[in-house]
């Protein structure tokens with residue numbers, strides 16, 4: 001064995017017990033004491049190391065999406081979209097790329113039940129030949145707010161009350177009463193899909209608008225959609241209580257067991273595409289994350305399939321240390337000016353430098369699988385082996401050069417500095433259309449959930465009236481039903 005090639009790994013396990021530095025441990029049962037009863041000697045290095053390691057086992061949980069499960073597999077291109085993008089991993093049908101996927105709930109803690117009404121995260125890391133691409137999405141196609149400035153307040157309102165540590169409806173309906181753009185997202189959250197049966201039976205969406213760019217530099221806006229081949233299934237209230245009451249990790253278990261049994265979860269990837277030259281043709285802003293792009297005018301185009309066929313080996317290394325970031329894209333895929341996405345570009349790497357440390361991208365699950373090189377070096381817990389003498393750029397001694405130039409969106413940007421909301425808000429049309437598309441029993445369940453939320457004793461008459469007015473603007477009959485059930489006279 002070359003002692004200097006050694007990497008910490010259970011593949012190098014010794015057949016006997018050792019300290020972290022490899023010294024033999026002849027007794028892992030009893031502390032070193034003076035006599036048989038104690039006291040314990042501080043010089044018992046193994047005992048001190050063992051307890052100190054244990055004391056530091058937990059790292060901060062994610063500030064949102066703390067509860068999650070991950071699995072590995074591959075993405076395979078099934079349809080040629082090389083006319084839209086020069087992304088290497090999308091170059092031709094049949095091309096496969098290894099992936100790791102993490103599903104999650106959003107609001108509650110790392111050990112919380114997986115049956116709560118909450119959006120679900122659907123984050124996919126593609127380990128491509130041109131670096132990692134993270135498609136960090138959710139199971140609903142839209143989002144609560146359209147400006148990242150509001151995200152911390154939104155999360156605070158949805159998280160438990162800082163005094164009681166209990167999630168409370170009055171705080172939620174209070175915050176969102178200032179944000180009618182959230183109605184569309186609530187038309188998903190308070191719908192039956194608000195509690196997915198498990199992670200296999202839910203859709204996924206990139207949610208934000210991204211840009212695809214082809215070799216000649218032509219850009220298209222794109223939305224990504226994942227459709228599960230086993231269909232979408234949800235848990236209604238009674239069922240959720242029963243499932244959650246017997247196993248608070250039912251979705252993690254379902255994912256793990258399905259893969260172990262060879263029943264591999266699969267999703268088809270579709271895209272919707274808009275030519276940026278046509279972005280003004282709609283009665284909504286295509287970069288507004290509170291809007292869907294209607295499928296009758298912007299049809300779904302098939303792209304590929306995602307298959308999860310391998311369970312993770314270690315939850316900590318491949319779930320807790322797994323770090324996604326919407327800023328991580330590859331040539332051929334770019335961001336859009338969607339304000340929420342722009343904030344996300346900053347937030348994820350920032351939180352991960354805090355949660356996992358400045359060298360989190362060196363962790364095996366996060367590191368690219370392709371060759372990579374730059375002079376960002378050192379810092380806490382840096383375990384990259386380096387032996388070069390030139391750590392600056394440019395240099396006549398270092399043969400590594402710039403990569404070949406790849407296209408980025410060609411649009412010319414101009415405008416004055418502003419802090420404002422977008423012009424085409426159109427907050428009520430799409431949630432109203434969604435409500436009207438449901439069968440009467442589904443509408444009734446939706447109304448029942450709103451009646452319950454607005455019946456919280458701390459929800460004031462003013463708040464109830466605001467929500468009834470919002471839902472009336474989305475759908476008159478919905479507003480009327482809420483008003484009569486809550487005994488409030490509609491103001492419009």
Ligand code: HEM
Nearest residue numbers: 062065102121122123136137138143148151207343347351
């Ligand atoms: C400006 C708005 C947003 C901000 C500032 C934000 C911020 C964050 C932060 C700080 C995390 C924790 C990351 C970590 O510790 O590793 C996170 C996780 C996550 N966010 Fe967001 N988020 C935003 C909007 C969204 C939207 C719109 C989506 C859906 C498209 C989304 C999906 C996710 C997912 C899936 C995760 C979990 C990733 C994982 O499994 O590790 N977020 N977000």
